[in-house]
Amino acid sequence: MIELVRETYRYRELIWALALKELKIRYKRSVLGFLWALLNPALLMLVLTLVFSTIMRFPIPHYPVFLLSVLLPWTFFSQSLSYAVESIVGNGDLIKKVKVAKLVFPMAAIVSNLINLGLSLIPLALLVPLLRHPFYWTWLYLPVPLLALTIFTLGMTFFFATANVYYRDVSHILQIVLSAWFYVTPIIYPLDFIPAKHQWIFKLNPIIYVINGFRLSVYYGMLPKASSIIASFVCAFISLFIGVAIFRKYQDDFVFYV
C-alpha cells in the first residue's frame, strides 16, 4: 500500500500526461472540443429535467437534482471502470516495448474521469438554483465521498484491468455487471422505496454508502451519519487492498499476455 502511494507520487507527471492525452483524444476532431465535457452533462440534465417534470412525475420534489446528485458520481465510477478495464490490454504494444510502471495506465483512466466529473459538477451547480432547489453548505462536504469513491473505484479498476489481461471476456462481463449494479443501487429511486424488511439486502451493496453521502449533501443538505461514512471508507479500502494485491501479483507477467 505504501508502495502504491510511492509509485503514484513518483509517476505523477506521467499519470497526469496520460490522463490529459486521453481527454485530448476523446474530444479531438469535435468542433466544440473540451466544451463537450461541460455540454454533455448539461444536455443530459436538460433531457432529464424535461422528462421528469412533464412525462414521468415522481413524488420527489426537484427530481433531477435528486437523480443527478448520485448519477454523476455513478457515471464517474462506471466510466472509469469501462476505460480502465482495457487500460493494460489497450497499452499492450507499449508494455511490450518499453519498461513502464503498469499502474500508470489504470491510474490515468481514473484521473481523466475525475476531471470529467469535476467539470460535470459545474452544470449541476447551475441547475440547482435554476430549479429553485436550495444550495446547501453541505456541498463543501463533497470531497469526502469523492475521496472514498475514488479509492473504491481504484481498487475495482486494478482488479478488472488485471483480470482482462488473462480473459478478454472480462470487459464484456463488466458491462453487464455495471448495468445490473446500476439498478440495484438506489440511484434513480430512494432507498425508502424498498420495503423496510428488505433494505438489509441493499445495504450489502458496497457502493451504497458513498452514494448516500453524495445525495445527502447535495439534495438533502445533510451530512451522513458517522457509521455510514466509516462504512464507505471500509468498503473503499477493502476494494483497494484486494485490487492492489492482485495487480501487484500479476503485473510483471502482463507483458507475456497482452
Added chain:
Amino acid sequence: MSSSLVPIRLENITQRFRVIQERADTLRELFSKFFRHESHYHDFDAVKNVTFEVPHGQMLGLIGRNGSGKSTLLKIVAGVYRPTAGKVKVRGSLAPLIELGAGFHHELTGRENILLNGLLMGYSRRQMQEREERIVEFAEIGDFIDAPVKQYSSGMYMRLAFSVATEIDPDILLIDEILAVGDAPFQQKCFERIQSFRRAGKTIMFVTHSMNQIAQYCDRAILIDRGTIMADGRPDEVIPVYQSSMTPEVVGSH
C-alpha cells in the same frame, strides 16, 4: 574496477515463453479445454542460461540469426521482460533505442509526444522541457513539430524518435537494429551521435545484422544461437564464426 560495479551483468539468465497454439483467450475456450483436459502449448526458451557482463565504456555487438534471442536479451537488460530465471544487474541510467517511437501517439503533436515519451522513459517534465529545443533541432523536422505525428513521413517519425531517445544523458545505451532510420545524411548523424556516446565512455549494447557495423564500431562481439552464447570475443574473431555458421544454410536454401 571491482566486478560488482560493472554496468551490465547477466547471470544464468533464462527467458521462457509459453507458446500457445490454441490459446484460451476467452472463458468459453477455457471451460471447454478444462473439461477435456487439454493444453496446447509448449515452453520455448528464447534465452538459455546466459551469463556475461559488459564492462564500463565497452561497445558490445550482439550477432546471430533471426530468432536467436538477441532482442530478447536486450529487452531483459531494458527491464521489459522479467527473466524466468537468473539475475540481471543494471547500474546506471538506460536509454533503450529498441522500439523507437513506441510511446508516440499519432493524434498528439511532435512536441506533446516529446514530453510523453520522456516521461515514459522516466524523465521529469522539467528535464524534458530543458531538452525540447535540442531534440527538435536534431530531428530537423521544422514546423512539423507542432503537427500531429500521424502527418509525419516515416522518416520524420523515426528521426524525432531517435532524437528523443538520445538527447538525454544515459550511462547505458541499448540499440536494436534501428540505425537504418532516415536518409543517408541522417544515418550519418545518428552514427556520429553513437560515436560521441562511445567517446564519452558510455556502455553500449548493439544488435545488428551488419557485420560492417560490428567490425567498425564494436570492441567486442557475442554470437548468439538458439538462446545460447556460441562465441564471445573480438569482432574479428567472432564474425568469421558467424559467417561460417551461416554459409551452409544460405547455400542450402538456394
